[in-house]
Amino acid sequence: MGEGVAAGRAAGRVRGCARVTRPYQSAARLGLVACTACELVCRPVSTADPGFCARCGERLSVRRPRSLQIAAALVIAAAICYVPANMLPVLTTTTLGSAEPDTIIGGVMLLYNSGSWPLALIVLVASVMIPLGKIVALAYLLIAVRRGAIHGGHEQARLYHVVEFIGRWSMLDVFVDAYTVALVQLQPMMSVAPGPGILFFAAVVVLTMLAAEYFDPRLIWDAADGAEQRHVA
């Protein structure tokens, strides 16, 4: 499948396109291992214990070891942290003795009410929707790869790409809060202190970024190849 799509993409995006032998062969199936640091293609004596890269000395592995297990553990931890991250206040504003705690959604409402709805939208997308979307997307990818229920692989690969690319932007609210706290220190009139929610929120962002890092996208294509072979047989 996807022959026309793949060929079209290669010709469209590349000036001087990579020559590929068909049917598609993954390096792993030919007993080759690409170094994850310097990308040298090595032929190890045994793929079970490939040793180290001949060029840069990085430890070789056919696929990231325990990729699915570690990524799944990180996604579950992130999902747990997502609840307190949204329930607990991230900022507490003290104005002349009266303290007012604000959650992430509260901060978005504050921006919206003050008339800057584009910023409210940016914060809403970066702090609420992107973290949730990342958790859902990673959970879907992990389950799909684990069950081998992938056809083609292009959609899943694109989804992984989006998660990887967009993930860093959910750190936005951590920075907003850090610099709000750093600047608004006009005691005794007004001061802003961080709330307990910020730790959970930062944890969600870091855990999902790590999960995306640990997830080996090559497993998507392995699963797709496996599904294709089962289909043919």
Added chain:
Amino acid sequence: MTASLVACPGCDLLQRLPALRPGDRATCARCAHVLARRPVNGLDRCLPLTVAAAILLVVANVTPLMDLSAVGRTASTTIIGGAIEMWSEGERATAVIVAFCAVIAPAAFITSMLTVLVAARRHRVPLWTGEVLRWMRYLHVWSLQEVMMLGILVALVKIAELARVDAGLGIFSIGALTILFPAIMVNFDSRAIWERLEWARESRPAGPPAGSGGAHA
């Protein structure tokens, strides 16, 4: 010909890189991952860009980001100030994350990049360059200066409701850095440095132990 054999890091498809002309890039035929790019004068362009980024990084870190004034009182902050205030307010883990993503990772990344680029200009690339290159991948992922910039701008708008806020030199330096980081990456050809490293290793009179198990395919 062996050097042109690549397995896509995104999907493990084995393919042969064509000879790239300057300015070309090759993407994977299956998953469109960028496999190699050959920038025009890449390493020569990278060095001035990285030097500029290093200077801006220092300026951004020592000058105030913004000043806040309300009813006769003023306050200002720097990049690291955000982390310090978080730490002193008791949110230490968050402070460490902010300090790492905003200051430590970008600074370490630019320092490594500068080291690699200077080392790559030597006739024989020093072998430790590979070690630095290996660590740079992770530093790049965790350098969140562009996210930080947007975060500061949002904070600025939020606070502007309550007090007068003046943007400082620091925020403009970060703005320039946000453009310089991708400009460096687009012009950086790590494959060329790895190939020169390989040459440096192989042409050394007494060959060092070149890792065990793995052999050049």
